[in-house]
Amino acid sequence: MDIGRCFVKAVLAGMLISMGGIVFLMYPDYKFIGALLFSVGLFGILTYGFNLYTGKVCYIFENGKEYFLSLFIIILGNFVGCLIMGLLFPIESAVALCDGKLCLDIIPTLAKGFGCGVMMFLAVDVYRTKNSYIGVFLCVPTFILAGFEHSIADMFYLCSAGIFTLEALVFIILVIIGNAIGGFIIPLCKKYLDNEEKDISSA
Secondary structure, three states: OOHHHHHHHHHHHHHHHHHHHHHHHHOOOOHHHHHHHHHHHHHHHHHHOOOOHHHHHHHHHHOOHHHHHHHHHHHHHHHHHHHHHHHHOOOOHHHHHHHHHOOOOHHHHHHHHHHHHHHHHHHHHHHHHHOOOHHHHHHHHHHHHOOOOOHHHHHHHHHHHOOOOHHHHHHHHHHHHHHHHHHHHHHHHHHHHHHHHHHHHHO
16 A cells, blocks of 8 residues: 555545535525535545545455555545635635534434445445446435534535534544445445355355
């Protein structure tokens, strides 16, 4: 693993997600438009092969220990990208948005992170297996309009709002966990079902 290359690609991914977040924040009264245009972030990331945590964590059980380590580098790089954009674009509406997020309890936060993880897996896997962006432009607006939590987007919102507290850190960690569980639940179940079908066919 080339750590430097992995980190730079993660920073760029964080910046692209932040750009989607900026559009979303600029249209608080037109959520559908903001949710749809938010998709540009993932569109760019998949097109240029950048490293986004919520897209990579879905395949953690298909790779070795080195992949697990790379996820920590990716999270750090994603945060740096979000921090840069958040400091460059302090948006007033981010404060109210973050205040509402930080009021969530543990289970709702994990659940909303889980929902986003599922949607992210669908978006990324459709691109990987079908070479199609349709999943991006369907799943991204879906998780945003459903109120699900995307850990990297939330990093940008918090940075844009200038909120750097222990409460914010705990919130992000919970969303990261929720995103991970939602991201790999379908691949794990699919692997189990595929193995079961092989056992039946070989019996």
